[in-house]
Amino acid sequence: MLTRDFIHLASSSILSQRLRASLTILGIAIGIMAVVLLTSIGEGIHRFVLSEFTQFGSSIIGINPGKATTHGTSVGIFGTERPLTIDDAEALRRIPYTLSVVSLVQGNAEVEADKRQRRTTVYGVSPDFPAAFSLEVGIGKFLPKDNPQAPRAFAVLGSKLRSELFGSENPLGKKIRIGGARYRVIGSMESKGQVLGFDLDDTIYIPTNRALEMFNRDSLMEIDLVYEEGAPEKEVVEHIKRILQARHGREDFTITTQQQMLDVLGSVLNVLTFSVAALGSISLLVGGVGIFSIMTIAVQERTPEVGLLGALGAQRKQILGLFLSEAVILAAIGGLAGLVLGIGGAQLLHLLIPALPVHTPWSYVLLAEAIAVILGLVAGVMPAMRAARMDPVEALRSE
Amino acid sequence: MIQLKGIHRTFQVGDQEVHALNEINLNVSPGEYLSIMGPSGSGKSTLLNLLGLLDRPTSGTYLLNNQDVTVLSDFEQAKTRRNKIGFVFQFFQLLPRLTAQENVELPMMLDGIAPNERSQRATEVLDAMGLSDRRHHRPDQLSGGQRQRVAIARATIMEPAILLADEPTGNLDSKSGLDVIKILEQLNNKGLTLIIVTHDPEIGVRAKRHIHMIDGKIVESRTDTIAETKDSLPS
Numbered sequence: 017m018l019t020r021d022f023i024h025l026a027s028s029s030i031l032s033q034r035l036r037a038s039l040t041i042l043g044i045a046i047g048i049m050a051v052v053l054l055t056s057i058g059e060g061i062h063r064f065v066l067s068e069f070t071q072f073g074s075s076i077i078g079i080n081p082g083k084a085t086t087h088g089t090s091v092g093i094f095g096t097e098r099p100l101t102i103d104d105a106e107a108l109r110r111i112p113y114t115l116s117v118v119s120l121v122q123g124n125a126e127v128e129a130d131k132r133q134r135r136t137t138v139y140g141v142s143p144d145f146p147a148a149f150s151l152e153v154g155i156g157k158f159l160p161k162d163n164p165q166a167p168r169a170f171a172v173l174g175s176k177l178r179s180e181l182f183g184s185e186n187p188l189g190k191k192i193r194i195g196g197a198r199y200r201v202i203g204s205m206e207s208k209g210q211v212l213g214f215d216l217d218d219t220i221y222i223p224t225n226r227a228l229e230m231f232n233r234d235s236l237m238e239i240d241l242v243y244e245e246g247a248p249e250k251e252v253v254e255h256i257k258r259i260l261q262a263r264h265g266r267e268d269f270t271i272t273t274q275q276q277m278l279d280v281l282g283s284v285l286n287v288l289t290f291s292v293a294a295l296g297s298i299s300l301l302v303g304g305v306g307i308f309s310i311m312t313i314a315v316q317e318r319t320p321e322v323g324l325l326g327a328l329g330a331q332r333k334q335i336l337g338l339f340l341s342e343a344v345i346l347a348a349i350g351g352l353a354g355l356v357l358g359i360g361g362a363q364l365l366h367l368l369i370p371a372l373p374v375h376t377p378w379s380y381v382l383l384a385e386a387i388a389v390i391l392g393l394v395a396g397v398m399p400a401m402r403a404a405r406m407d408p409v410e411a412l413r414s415e
Numbered sequence: 416m417i418q419l420k421g422i423h424r425t426f427q428v429g430d431q432e433v434h435a436l437n438e439i440n441l442n443v444s445p446g447e448y449l450s451i452m453g454p455s456g457s458g459k460s461t462l463l464n465l466l467g468l469l470d471r472p473t474s475g476t477y478l479l480n481n482q483d484v485t486v487l488s489d490f491e492q493a494k495t496r497r498n499k500i501g502f503v504f505q506f507f508q509l510l511p512r513l514t515a516q517e518n519v520e521l522p523m524m525l526d527g528i529a530p531n532e533r534s535q536r537a538t539e540v541l542d543a544m545g546l547s548d549r550r551h552h553r554p555d556q557l558s559g560g561q562r563q564r565v566a567i568a569r570a571t572i573m574e575p576a577i578l579l580a581d582e583p584t585g586n587l588d589s590k591s592g593l594d595v596i597k598i599l600e601q602l603n604n605k606g607l608t609l610i611i612v613t614h615d616p617e618i619g620v621r622a623k624r625h626i627h628m629i630d631g632k633i634v635e636s637r638t639d640t641i642a643e644t645k646d647s648l649p650s
């Protein structure tokens with residue numbers, strides 16, 4: 017029997033029961049829609065978070081004090097680790113492929129201008145900070161390359177802090193107090209907006225060494241090393257280890273590459289996408305049960321037809337194929353309708369809530385349709401087998 | 416062509432055994448025209464189903480063209496049914512959702528014959544049944560007589576050697592019943608072996624050989640000796 021005849025006969029019986037078929041198709045469509053919609057949102061969030069993370073480039077290596085265990089907790093309780101110092105950061109500059117090294121200390125402090133004051137986040141950073149994280153200076157300059165151990169008391173404002181403290185006034189050259197100490201404003205940054213929930217505009221940048229003093233710390237919080245795109249990451253990491261081990265006498269620091277961070281993040285986000293997909297699958301299961309029951313009824317109702325096909329010399333496999341085709345066609349149409357609804361719904365959602373990122377990868381679309389077809393096969397196989405196993409004489413007598 | 420020897424068919428109903436066919440012996444030659452009559456429950460349909468390979472005997476042998484067909488697999492039996500045997504039923508058994516022509520094409524679809532050839536053959540046969548203008552009608556748009564003619568077209572489209580009709584006029588008025596019988600007799604004249612089960616004595620006597628069944632047994636098998644005006648051609 018030709019494939020097109022299987023399709024023709026199966027569709028003719030679907031068309032003869034339009035209402036019933038539409039309801040069955042709707043069941044599958046809702047299931048596929050739920051899966052597509054939820055995975056689109058999951059995948060959208062996934063991509064959004066990853067792009068937030070990689071906007072600084074993916075060739076950044078972070079170094080933190082303390083040796084992290086596999087669970088990421090510091091074993092600083094032994095109290096024998098040496099602080100990560102500005103000299104350590106300076107020593108890393110000679111590693112091949114290195115573009116910039118940023119030493120970083122962060123804390124909160126009161127910033128006072130002539131008229132206004134504001135509590136804000138203070139970053140103690142080295143002069144290559146804007147270059148390393150591709151931030152733009154709006155007016156004035158960033159912190160100059162002073163002697164890292166004795167930098168001058170200069171400060172650079174984040175754009176929000178600038179407008180909070182100075183409004184439309186030019187802040188350049190203004191004297192301010194940060195945590196009680198006197199600084200001179202030499203620049204202000206372009207607005208950057210939120211990155212992963214951190215407001216990079218409501219900040220102020222001062223030299224690392226001064227931040228250490230202000231917060232009364234002897235160790236940096238982090239050193240970030242940016243290397244040339246495409247350089248061998250392993251080699252750079254080895255260099256960092258060798259230099260810091262030589263300086264500290266032991267490995268009392270933790271190196272985190274961007275790639276490691278992305279891997280961890282990626283696997284967490286995969287779990288997210290997978291769980292929402294599983295949630296959608298529940299409604300898909302309901303759709304499958306719909307196909308199963310409708311096909312069971314169809315086989316029951318069309319018992320004389322099965323008998324007739326037997327009398328006309330149909331093989332059991334052909335009868336099986338006919339009923340299976342029906343189930344699969346129902347599921348496939350439902351799948352397509354679900355894809356249209358799901359993708360359309362995702363786009364609509366994105367229009368209504370622009371902040372919610374959605375993304376529907378083609379592989380998911382194909383996978384969803386394949387799942388629908390397989391679902392049709394699985395749900396249809398039992399009723400179809402029942403039809404194929406019927407005794408034609410009994411089937412003909414049943415009218 | 417057909418040789419039945421010592422055929423029994425029993426059905427188990429609860430713990431009772433129903434002897435639907437009891438020691439049937441029957442030979443049918445190619446091109447014969449047979450009627451089977453008898454009271455309800457005497458085993459006529461059971462015999463017909465057995466002849467059409469829809470059912471297997473409990474015991475006995477059935478030789479079709481000198482081949483024992485009771486030992487054939489389901490697959491081979493289905494193939495034999497498709498190519499050698501045609502069925503016509505009391506309730507027509509047309510698929511309601513297909514047009515007349517599609518119903519006629521059904522056996523050819525099962526046989527994997529290409530659409531062009533199918534449509535050509537179906538058109539020819541439907542023309543011969545006087546249904547050229549009803550080709551694209553569905554069964555519910557046809558009269559009983561027309562439906563039965565579509566069913567006959569379907570049963571003969573594969574050019575079978577045997578046509579088995581189980582009360583083909585049982586659901587028709589006498590006029591269209593007679594039309595249907597005449598069409599079947601025409602086919603028989605062209606060499607088709609025709610076996611009709613009927614309750615109607617007027618139709619029964621038209622056959623050249625009458626079989627009477629009671630309680631699963633053939634109690635009478637009579638061949639007309641009256642000179643025929645038209646001789647059936649042996650195929």
Ligand SMILES: Nc1ncnc2c1ncn2[C@@H]1O[C@H](COP(=O)(O)OP(=O)(O)OP(=O)(O)O)[C@@H](O)[C@H]1O
Pocket residue numbers: 410426427428433434435453454455456457458459460461462
């Ligand atoms: N599948 C079955 N299970 C049990 N008993 C059956 C079955 N098929 C037939 N019988 C019995 O076999 C006997 C013969 O049945 P069959 O249908 O051949 O009779 P029939 O001569 O065709 O009757 P009718 O003229 O009413 O059609 C009946 O007693 C019937 O009850």
Ligand SMILES: [Mg+2]
Pocket residue numbers: 459460461581
């Ligand atoms: Mg009967």
